Amino acid sequence: MKILITGGAGFIGSAVVRAAIPRGHQVVNLDALTYAACLDNVASVADDPGYAFEQADIRDRAALDRIFAEHQPDAVMHLAAESHVDRSIDGPGDFIATNINGTYEMLEAARAYWTRKGKPGDFRFHHISTDEVFGTLGDEGKFTEDTPYAPNSPYSASKAASDHLVRAWHETYGLPVVMTNCSNNYGPFHFPEKLIPVVILNALAGRPIPVYGQGTNVRDWLFVEDHAQALLTVVEKGALGRSYNIGGNNEAANIDIVRKICAILDQRHPEGAPHDKLISFVADRPGHDFRYAIDASRIRDELGWQPSVTLDQGLEQTVDWYLANKTWWQNLQQRHGVGERLGLKG
Incomplete structure (x- = not known):
């Protein structure tokens, strides 16, 4: 399968690119190379x-038409997006332009290409999204594919809008789509502005080490290389028009994640230990969702995917990768904006 992957120089997109090639696929990596992209990935x-x-740029329809015509992909995996919640608070316009308008242009370019090809039944447009579109949970429960949308940040609202566009293009025009919503990713090549x-x-x-509020916000953590395998499984085998939640089955409060990392660093990099003495609680960001948790039973039961890496294993691998790849993150x-506290304009 030849797959057009948008955002393939970003964190999750590059993991998909790196996983797709050994899996036997051809890849066309489409990326605008904005601030969070890196071809070293x-x-x-x-x-x-x-x-x-x-x-x-996914907003450039002429460029998209040329790329589709030249490369003749069998599928699209649409990952290109502005994704940093704090940046969306300071400058929501970029998120509207890329996540909503860009997705519209991708859908229209894909629809025109698919139509010219005679609407082949094996074409796929795979839209990759986030669990943040569902809003926030209390102490109990998990997001399912049927959870109502209730986004609380400009970022999650823009992703929710893009999800709705994809569904509409499937229902109205028959575009063959599959959709996924994932929990928080982490792992190698993670851009150095995330937690x-x-x-x-x-x-x-x-x-x-800044920790928002008291660090009690809970996330389900998904190792990025597990996520990449899940996404490829969905584009290969997912049912048309179907949505799949992808999670790591690894719920943890932010403060517990921070302490786990500090403990790993105490072992791997004892200079400066104990590292948890650096923890500093700072003002929370506006609209900070309390808890996310994913019910990933559909993708497990229907497609046979489940995460292979535990949270402790993934964090150890991640810390080791950063220790071994200083040139990458130092560059x-x-x-712009890396290392600064963002998201305070609300």
Whole structure:
């Protein structure tokens, strides 16, 4: 299968690219190379004859039409998105433009291409989204594929809108789509403005480790390489028009994640230990959802996927990767906004 992957130089997208090639697929990586993208993320497969790269913006319809016509993909995996909640609070316009308008342009370009090809039944448009579209949970319960949407941030609202567009293009135009909503990802190549890399890198530098509020917000953590395998399983075998929740079965409060990382660093990098002395509780961000939890039974029961990495294993692998790849993250720390406290304009 030849797959057009949007956002393939980003965190999750690059994991999909790296997983797709060994799985026997050809990949066309479409990425605008915005601040959070890095082609080093796909260096391990960049020389493979089944890999091609196209620098383009998903809002550029002419570029999309050219790429579809030139590469003739069998499927689209649409991951390109603005994804940092704090940045969405400070500047929601970029999220509307990319996540909503960009998804519209992708859908229309894919529909035109699919129509020109005679509407082949084996074409797939796989839209990748987030569990944040469902809003927040209390102490009990989990998100299912039937949970009503209730987004609380500009980011999650823009992703919810894009989900609705994909569903509408399937129902109205018959575009063959599959959809997924995932829990919080972590792992190698995670851009250094998100929680887990911030904890690792601040601890290594001896800087305060910021924890929003009291750190009681709960997330289900999904190792990114497990997520990539799940996404490829869905594009290969998922039922048309079907939505699949993807989770790691690893619920943990943010403060517990921070302490686990500090304990791993105490062993792997004893200089500066105990690292948990750097924990600093800071003002919470506006609209911070209390708890996310995923019921991933549908993808397990229908497609046979389940996570392979426990939270402790994944965190150890992640810390080890950052310790071994300093050049990668040191270069990214120079980019705009990295290391600054964002999301306070609310």
